[in-house]
Amino acid sequence: MLRSKSYMKKTRKGNVVRVVTEHYLRDDIVCSVEKCPNCDWATLQEAQGDSKFTVPHPVLSSTPRQTESFPVPTLVVPDTNVLYHQIDILEHPALTNVVILQTCLSELKNLSMPTYHRLRNIISDPDRHFYVFSNENHRETFIERLKEETPNDRNDRAIRRAVQWYNQHLSQTNRYPRQIKAMMLSDDADNRRKATADGIPNASVMDYLQDYVEYPELIDMVSQASVGNDKGDQRVCYDEHLTKLQVQSGLKSGKYVQGTLGISTHNFLEGSILGSVDGETRAIVIIGRSHMNRAVHGDVIAVELLPRSEWQRTPTAILIEEDEDEVEDDTPVEGTAGKTKQTSKGTPAKKAEEAAEVGEAKPTGKVVGIVRRNWRPYCGHLESRSVRSHTQAAGSQSVMFAAMDKRIPKIKVRTRQAHQLLGQRIVVNIDSWPRDSKYPLGHFVRALGSAGDRATETEVLLMEHDVPYQEFSKQVLSDLPVEGESWVVQDHHLEGRVDYRGLDVCSIDPPGCTDIDDALHCVKLPNGNYQVGVHIADVTHFVKPDMHMDKEAAVRCTTVYLVDRRIDMLPALLGTNLCSLHCNVERLAFSCVWELDPEANIVQVSFSKSVIRSRNSFTYDEAQARIDDQTLNDPVTLGVRSLNQLAKKLRQRRMDQGALTLSSPEVRFNLENDSQDPVDVEMKELKDTNALVEEFMLLANISVAKRIYESYPDTSMLRRHPTPPPSNFEWLSQSLRENGFELNSDSSKTLSDSLDKAVKANDPYFNKLVRIMATRSMMQAVYFCSGTLPPEDYHHYGLATPIYTHFTSPIRRYADVLVHRLLEASINPQAPYIPMILDKSRMKDQSDTLNYRNRMAQQAARSSVELYTHLFFRNKEVYEPGYVTRVLQNGFSVLVPKYGIEGFVYAAEKKVAASTEILVYDPSTNTLNNPETGITITTFAPVHVRITVEQEGLNGLKEGEGAGSKRDANATVKNKEPAVKNDEPTLREKMQMRLVTPFIPGLSVQPQGAVDSKSDDTATTTPPTATTTTTTTTPTTTAAPTPAANGESKATSSKKRKTKKPKN
Amino acid sequence: MSRQELLSPEGLRIDGRRANELRRTVCKQSVLTQADGSAYYEQGNTKVLAAIYGPREPRLRSNTLNDRAFVNVEFKVAPFSTNERRKRSKGDRRILEIASAVRQTFESVIVATVYPRSQIDVFLHLLQDDGGNVQACINATTLALIDAGIPMTEYICACSAGYIDETPVLDLNHTEESSFETPDLTIAVMPRSGKVTLLQMESRLEITRLEDTMLLATEGCKQIQRIMDSVVRENTRDLVEKYGQ
Structure with missing residues (x-):
């Protein structure tokens, strides 16, 4: 093995220095073509003199593709620019047997890291036959830069040299039935010209692909x-x-x-x-x-x-x-x-x-x-x-x-x-x-x-929200335990773990939940206190740092829940089986065990890795039934009952400290089994037992946050919720005043009290509505690394706690995985050392990614609900009561509680001249008045609306023409109709909301079918009036406003952005 | 993720070596005529000159030991050894540390009892720094001591190893050494008996990986020993030829 040396110069930041590094040239770098006699694998292994050294398996096939213009089997050698610009083509499975040169790879790395990673992904797929040829370290393909030669020219020459070498190397044998050639793929005309002069086969990308007729x-x-x-x-x-x-x-x-x-x-x-x-x-x-x-x-x-x-x-x-x-x-x-x-x-x-x-x-x-x-x-x-x-x-x-x-x-x-x-x-x-x-x-x-197809639209919304939704790669799946489904807790797992298998642990989750993160137990102690344990799935036992699985999870950050689909953060084997705390199987857990006195004060707390065996997996309803059924007195039921009592006390204390009860009109779709079409919508309901679980999860999160912050004050992953600026509450406060209530937003406590008081006896939904609006005035809760902010800013406004983190859902949130690692390191000095948990900048980067992914996941979930709302209302006409949530100059938005959707009803002013305005905006009271009937639209006013989804045809051309003619007819009229949008909305469905009551002539529609069709006629024959409105759904207001990532909701969302800063 | 890729997926390090390969090692004995023994040792771009004076009368009375010789090690780093010229003071902690590491290592192999009330001076000069200073110093000292004819029970060979991306790597160069997360382990062994005379490590390494890393470093020591041994034999042969004339 020859080792020679050459010198390379590098410059570092600041002063320019000459760095000399060694550069070894080798003769054991193979061409990696199958059965190549010149690269004798056995002798190579011998030369290495190391039995442990395994010669890599040849990557390139001996029968690469041949095309019409290149009638010999051809290996493709792309240059750097091809790699950089045509990465999409390289990702296409049709391209195989490609040689990637080290020169190009390192150039690409400097150009764009994301493209580099994509290329690395292709290379790691054995079916694609991509081989990295380390030409810079190969004795025969390394070249020195000539005098007066630019680095670029030198690299181009290196590429040509490598292609030449491949051709010479492969021509030395006749073992192959057909001579294999290597060909340079380049769009650089000059480079190609030089290659042709040297007799090196070459082609431009366009020319080469012409022969791929089947693609x-x-x-x-x-x-x-x-x-x-x-x-x-x-x-x-x-x-x-x-x-x-x-x-x-x-x-x-x-x-x-x-x-x-x-x-x-x-x-x-x-x-x-x-x-x-x-x-x-x-x-x-x-x-x-x-x-x-x-x-x-x-x-x-x-x-x-x-x-x-x-x-x-x-x-x-x-x-x-x-x-x-x-x-x-x-x-x-x-x-x-x-x-x-x-x-x-x-x-x-x-x-x-x-x-x-x-x-x-x-x-x-x-x-x-x-x-x-x-x-x-x-x-x-x-x-x-x-x-x-x-x-x-x-x-x-x-x-x-x-x-x-x-x-x-x-x-x-x-x-x-x-x-x-x-x-x-x-x-x-x-x-x-x-x-x-x-x-x-x-x-x-x-x-x-x-377009319009459910699966397609779902994929679109995943892509637009940058959700990594591909299947897990083979590399990731190879990190799973080899036992697969049959993995069981064995004796060696017990080492360093507390054995809680004897405890009566149970889990309470929504029905149909397969990824059970958490389980609980409660035992009355002889001294009258209670021992309460929260057991969280021990994901970090399976997901170790440096694993591909961990890296993938760090990128995904969170499981994304869509209406019909779940995009997992971790492979399903872990999420829904090995980590999930199912009943009657032994599972590894991370436990947080408190001793609570009967008033639910913490006497002491301990954390430990453990083994548990859950006795029951309850749904919320089942757990509630257990609590209510006084005839049952088994230990699990008793435990749940004591938990319930303690939870109420905890909750009361939290409320007294000013925690907020916020609300959002979340909906659930009941999907038809076969077609996955939505058949019904219902509001999500909260039960007592939801609150029970929530209370203890909060307690666990807070206890863990304190502990990790104590151990790692600079690098803890915490979660904060900033206090919203008072200006956020201005208009809500004003609207409430009109309804006779005061809103005091001085602190979360006063806000919580004012929200409690805002009750209308005759309208039970009113309070919820106010809470929904208050929720929208909140800031977004975010993850952060503790060393990057002063401790005063750690405060969590919504939960009224000085410090908070996420510990309880490691299966679906990466933040929890990190917190598990931090906590383990803080309780167990023997724990394997993880460099990341001491690296503040990496923690900060990760928290930024977490926040980004979280925001995107929420928006994707929201868009998914929106999509299903459209599907649900397709070919339907629904009359529903709703509430005015916001009055603006040109209309008002209406929230329909039953479906949790919000739409915008436009007033007339934009369409017709000012004199004929149907609704007049009064800025002093923030209302819209109809001078003709004296009807006033105020915030919180109950109204009836008609909801339909207009199939804004998939026939784009026709729609475009129609729009065009409309525009001509009303050239001077400012038109909010599709006409202005050109063919942009032609591939969309829009939900439309029209006012039914209070009846305002020229604005409202009649609720009955026959009358309705008539009103439709008028709507289409007369120049467009204010009655047709584009609407958008905001099903989960807990989510962040979509900054028009989904174009169609832009009109209203841009407006809402100013009013709505939802909390999470 | 713009961290430098120290070990490519193809299995090559930034300078083109594989994980288990040493840098090019060149050494030479008797390079100085004034000194009693001397050696020049080069491992990659790290270059060290070692000079031995003694055994001779101790400079200071306080250094006199009645039963054995006093070993004194002085280590100096040339200001031009790195790409940015920097003068180091004599009291530099890292320099003193390396000197004392070398002294401790050799105290166990030099048969010092042969020379009571005397002093053996080891002067080490780092001419060029590209990582692995401790190992280079120890190896140079071994060669120089042999050249000086000071009795030793065995060779001492040193080698460094680290751990990058789940792989133990041999003989770290400066770039690899200065990376934040690479543990840097230096081991000095007596190759024949297998005794370890020095083991030091910087940064952290998970305990389960220590054994692999140590094994690799020991393997490196043996390779170095072979190189050094051939140099010593050749040098001796030359000497014998000279005396024979």
Whole structure:
């Protein structure tokens, strides 16, 4: 084995130093082609002189694919840019027998870590036959950089050298029935030219894929990043971005401001970043295409401030609804920001001018450079208008793609299957955004299925919420215990564990629960006190750090519950079997055992790993029945009964300290077994026993939080719930005052008391409604690493406890897994050392991921309920009582308690001239009045509404035409109807809510069928009036507001964002 | 996750070695003419010069031991040994620690009772630092002591090992050593008897993994011993030839 040395220079941050490292070149790196006689496996093993050294199995097949233009079996060697841009193609299972060069791999790693990880995933799949050839450490393929050669050129040469070596190496044998060739895949014309000169087979991606006739979609998946670039500047649209160097120096000198671009949810041509302006952190607004200069939502950009005279004066109080899609996609790119603002139709601009004197001007800026792109795959659909007629069906054409996320600009995609893809949900990646293209260029990744289909839409919402929903990889599954289902507690497991198998432990869960995290027991002690134990599934026994399973769980962070599906954080074997504390089997647990006095004060607490054997798995109802049935006196029942009494005392104490009882209109769908179609909706009900379990879980979480914080004050994973600012309660307080109640939000205690008092004798739902509204005024509870915040901020507002964490659901939350590890390390000095629990920065990073995933999981769950609500109301017409939850200038939102849905009923003002307004907004009382009948709409007013779901046809073309003609007819009328949205909603279903009572002429609809159809007629024949409304559901208000990630709820959600900060 | 990949999934380390491979080791005896014994030892880019003076009269009366020789080890790091020039003071704790580690290691093999009331000086100079200083110093000292003809019961060979991504790795270089989570274990053994004269470790290592790591390091020591032995034999042969003329 030859070892020679070479020197490499590196520079480190700050001062430039020369680092010399060794670089060993080897002759034992194999080509890894099956049965290659030149790479003699046996002699290699001998040369290694180590019996433990196992020669890796050959990865590449001896019969790789041959195509028409490459009629010999060909190994593909992509260059770095192909890896970087065409990763979607590489992920396609059609591509096999690919050699990845070390040179490219390390270059890719510097370019993009996510792409690198994706590539690594492909490589680790043995069915794909991807081999990493360490050419840089191979004696014959390593090359020194020549004088005057750039590193890039050198790397290109290294790639060519490696391909050449492969060809020479494989030509030395005739063992194969057909000569195998290696071919360089590159889109760099210069590189290809040099390769051809040296006689190295090469091809561009496009050319190579032409031969994959059985996979026509591959061609569509070719990224346009490197394809369209060499076009001349015929029509320059955008200013050139500054170079990296210019941007960096500009940022350093303070000339430019750096920030992450957030596009407004109601106007995709308006975005903002947070940055420092004159020393204070303010939002800098960027308006219009040319100022946005090809930045996409989420990109990290460098912004130059515009002169003060061009700063924006916008109204702060008025909620601009109609901004939404007003700037049509055909609008040419404007020269300046000011113009763009004016083109976004009349009203808001006017309003802006009116408000100019009032508000302080917001700084505006323009994008001068992109620091980092943050593009991801986008779900959406093709715009039917952009697809050319059937005659050219076979050829490839450019079509426009509209993403579900409205903040993303339309994307130009080349495809040959445009007609097949119409009406489907597809995934598209952005490749590049050249200066001369108005829209970014992208490529098709895959089709998800037809729009409106339940499975497709579920997948869309998972993707849009960035939920990792793939099946667990083989690597992850290999971390499971080898015994599988038959795993049982054995004697060696008892070591270091307390044996609680003799205790009468039981679990109480909702019906149908398969992942039982927690179990309880309670025993009366001789001294009159109670021994209460909370036993939590010992997930960390199975999930050790450094396991693939742990890494996967750390990425997933949480189990996501959708209406019809559960996306597990851990493989089902653990979640629903080995960890789950089923009854009558021995299971490992992490126990928290208290001694409580009869008044439920903690006398002492101990934590231990344990073994338990649950006696019963109750549902809430069963447990309640046990408590109520006085004839039963077995130990389990007695235990549950004492737990119930203690829980009540604990609860009372918590309430006295100011814990809040909040509420949310959560619903459950009853699904039909076969089709999974929703057949009924019911509200989730809370029983006494729910509270019982909850109380002890809270107690356990608090006790554990104290303990881990004591042991690891700098690196504990805790959960906090910040006190909401008083301004959040302003309008709720005002609305309550109108109803004769006072809301005191000074502290959680006073708030809780005021909520208790807000009861209307004749309306039992009123109190719940108030609580729902209060919930929306809350902040979001978040995970954090204790060392990153001062201890005063640890407070949990909703639970009124100074410190809190999550310990009780390790099967479905990763935070709990970390807390288990922390707790184990704190009680057991012998515990294996885990570096992460002492690493503050890693803990902080993990807490950020946890918060992100949690938020996304909640939103995904919400969207899923929304989807099912649509399915439920499809072809239905439902009349239901509801309550006005919020009155706005242009309408009011109505909450229907029975279905937990909320919709927006528009007033007339946007549609018709002011003189004919049906409802007049009165800002002083925050009400809408109908001058004709004297009816007033106030917050909390009970109303009746009609709920329907409009099938906004899947026939996009037709809808688009209809919309177009409508717009022509009412060219001057500001129209909130689909017409304005172009074909955007054509693939959507919308729920519509119309007012029934109180009856307001011109606004309300008649409740009966016959009359109803008539009113429908009038609605369609007359110019659109205010009566039709777009609505959205907000089924679980505990969830965070969807920042229009799901485009369709944008209209209302953008408004709610200002009012609703739900708590979790 | 931008942490450097110290061991690629292909099984190669950043410098192209496999997990169980030593760096290139080159050594030479009798490099200085003034000293009684000397050696130059190079392991990868770590380069050490060792010089032995003595046995001779102790410099200080207080160092005189009536039954055996006093072993004095001085270790110096050249300011140019790292890529950023840095002068180290004599009292640098890490330097003193290495010196005392070397002294303790050799006190057990030098047959010091042959030279009562005398002093043996070991001067070590680190010329270039690329990780594994302790092992390089010990190995250089062994060669220099042999060159000086000071009786020893056996060779002492030292080698380091660490643990990266569930794999024990041999002979850490500077990049690997300075990574936050890599435990760095140095072991000095007498290869023939298998006795361990020094075992030190930095950072943390799970107890169950210690044995594997130690075994690998011991294996490394044996490899080093073979290299050193051939150098010693060749040097001796040269000497014999010279004297024979």
